Amino acid sequence: MTLNEQNSAMAGAGGGAARRRPPEPPVRLVRPGNEDITIGENSVLEGSFDTRGAMFVDGAAINADLNAGFLSIGTCGRVEGQARVERAEIAGVFDGTLVASGEVTLRASARVDGDIKCARIVTHRGAVIAAQIRIVETEAASGDGVAAALAGLQAAQGPMRRSIRRRFKRALPLAWGAALAFGLIGVRSIF
Secondary structure (H helix, E strand, O other): OOHHHHHHHHHHHHHHHHHHOOOOOOOOOOOOOOOOEEEOOOOEEEEEEEOOOEEEEOOEEEEEEEEEEEEEEOOOOEEEEEEEEEEEEEOOEEEEEEEEOOEEEEOOOOEEEEEEEEOEEEEOOOOEEEEEEEEOOOHHHHOOHHHHHHHHHHHHHHHHHHHHHHHHHHHHHHHHHHHHHHHHHHHHHHO
8 A cells, every 4th residue: 555545544534533523512602792791799880881681780880871681780789870771670779860671670678769760660578769760651562642542541540440449339338327227217207
């Protein structure tokens, strides 16, 4: 066997072995602005943060301008400034303006001061709130103008109807008692 034949035989054997190896896992593609940001417990940061991912704050973000898909403030965390997010969960301190297109959850250890504008809010017993809270309807839920006006009208009538029902239920025993008393008086006067 010539040297070229030996090299080609070895290359053929080596080439087959290389094909049998399991492929390496694909490389994770990271798009700019899609990373999660974590501010550790002993960290104090100041400035602007922008991500489509999540932002976890266990330290402090002072004079902050936050844009994130999800904001989580831990029990030791503190955010002072403004934040625009899709959803937020607060267990620590938030002081400033929070605008959320979705739900804001205030845990029992939360302390909130400033302004909150969101679509929904969940408040656990024990949360301290010294903020102006505005619940706004999301654009997707509002639909056209007529549907939004109808929903607003129904929402306005709901509490009024409940209060009328409540008053009627309270007055009903009194009315039955009065009718019974007047009936007995009437029956007594006949005899």
